[in-house]
Amino acid sequence: MRKRPYVLASAAISLDGRLDDTSGDRLLLSSEEDFARVDQVRAGADAILVGANTIRTDNPRLLTRSGPQPVKVTLSTGGGLDPAARFFTTGTAGKLVYVPTPAVAEATARLGPVATVVDAGDPLDLHRLLADLADRGIGRLMVEGGGSVHTLFLRENVVDELHLVVAPLFVGEEDSPRFLGTGPFPRGRLMLAEVRQLGDVVLLRYLLGQAARDHRRLREAVELAERCPPSATFRVGAVITDAEDRVLSTGYSGETDPKDHAEEIALAKLGPDPRLAGATIYSSLEPCSARASRPVTCTRHILDAGIPRVVFAWREPNLFVDAEGAEQLLAAGREVVEIPELAPLVRATNRHLPGVMGTG
Ligand SMILES: NC(=O)c1ccc[n+]([C@@H]2O[C@H](COP(=O)([O-])OP(=O)(O)OC[C@H]3O[C@@H](n4cnc5c(N)ncnc54)[C@H](OP(=O)(O)O)[C@@H]3O)[C@@H](O)[C@H]2O)c1
Ligand SMILES: [Zn+2]
Known part of the structure; x- marks a missing residue:
């Protein structure tokens, strides 16, 4: 196409x-x-x-x-x-x-x-x-x-x-x-x-079409974030689908360990999988490009997994680090879709973070 x-x-x-x-x-x-x-x-x-x-x-x-x-x-x-x-x-x-x-x-x-x-x-x-x-x-x-x-x-x-x-x-x-x-x-x-x-x-x-599917799946990712245990950092949900919009894996931050990020855990559950070549990862937050908790960022995990499409709602505000996940994914030729109309829901899930409810 x-x-x-x-x-x-x-x-x-x-x-x-x-x-x-x-x-x-x-x-x-x-x-x-x-x-x-x-x-x-x-x-x-x-x-x-x-x-x-x-x-x-x-x-x-x-x-x-x-x-x-x-x-x-x-x-x-x-x-x-x-x-x-x-x-x-x-x-x-x-x-x-x-x-x-x-x-x-x-x-x-x-x-x-x-x-x-x-x-x-x-x-x-x-x-x-x-x-x-x-x-x-x-x-x-x-x-x-x-x-x-x-x-x-x-x-x-x-x-x-x-x-x-x-x-x-x-x-x-x-x-x-x-x-x-x-x-x-x-x-x-x-x-x-x-x-x-x-x-x-x-x-x-x-x-219509892909826009409707993206909206629906991203909303599921946003709702998954509600399952995150109380945290001092971002509460995030992620859903991975194949080319036919079938769910391959899901994850949320802190799911098995307080250091888990949503995208990382969803990818770890799945492991190497040929369907990732046609997959989309939905994340309530822009994938991280720098993190304190572990050495490998979610952006790096997504690039290494070969996922061609990333959809997120909220562009990471620079609360902890300078966020440039979207830029790195685009630079690597991946398709990046931002659906800011779902961002207010993500901000509400992260109202425990300083300054979040005031950010655009
Ligand atoms: N209420 C609204 O929201 C709204 C909004 C916009 C317009 N309107 C109204 O809509 C009316 C105009 O509608 P319309 O359907 O007559 O015209 P239109 O859709 O504005 O324009 C049609 C023209 O576009 C070109 N065109 C369309 N398909 C083409 C194609 N496949 N290849 C090459 N050129 C193509 C042709 O131009 P050429 O003739 O130059 O070849 C065709 O005559 C007006 O009354 C206007 O007030 C209302
Ligand atoms: Zn991350």
Whole structure:
């Protein structure tokens, strides 16, 4: 599988599943509270993508009110976009336009002064587009529509997280843009990660595929940490799964000896195992990169075991040592996934440590 960014698709819909009405003006679906939330989600993304038609009909700026400006990305069959559109003229971040190979020359002539035009294959290959974004350092991509783009991303099964905001109104027009066309879409029930009321709209946050599995398994690791005996150091839980998401081993700090770390004990229980070559280790805390208790760090144990994927919730605060487990794993070419939304639970398990409840 090619490397791609984490993809978060975001849309606001009417009760009859429409993104807009047929009038020339943009239909306001979100609430003030939700606009503030969207602004934060944008600020947390490395790039924002919208379809060429949304640029033509809504002329959005796609800026954040505060914080770093994400790169702006669009895709088009022909590059038929106005270089004076706000997408191109506002903000200092880069602008990328992905078009099929035969359209590159014309699109570059038109948009070259305001954007980077990128060849995305013939026909446009979404996986190639995403791999190119990853190569440009985009780790997190927010997809803001419109309907054809959401349909494309879901059909290609490259959405990790879906933010659907439901507004309390009907559009009721046959020709108004729908949230989605027809599938095939990812099969089965999505994982409902959150329901939040924001003024008079409701946010439904779903996780799909690997993102849902990661969230579930990491939560198990976080809950395992509750079994740790009272300790003067971190209370941590770890779960190791194989490539098919079957649990191979679990561990928690202090499980057999006060010096045990969670990842170390989970690996020790398993011993050398060919399934580790396709495994993921979930740890509530970033694996340690320096420790006083024993000579070998958990990061070293993970590297030696050959585990290619590490998922954790809480980046180790520098309470005892300078933590750089994630950096070392990345430098060794391992995939590292941080799920900070579970970090508050880990901090709560470690509230016995000085200063923990105050750290971000
Ligand atoms: N409520 C919301 O959250 C929300 C968010 C965004 C937009 N909207 C609304 O959605 C409507 C626009 O939606 P839409 O579905 O018409 O348009 P869209 O998804 O914004 O853009 C579609 C365009 O993207 C390009 N494209 C899509 N798939 C492609 C592919 N496989 N290869 C190459 N290019 C591709 C094409 O551009 P070319 O035509 O240049 O070839 C296509 O016409 C607007 O009314 C807007 O207000 C609502
Ligand atoms: Zn450790």
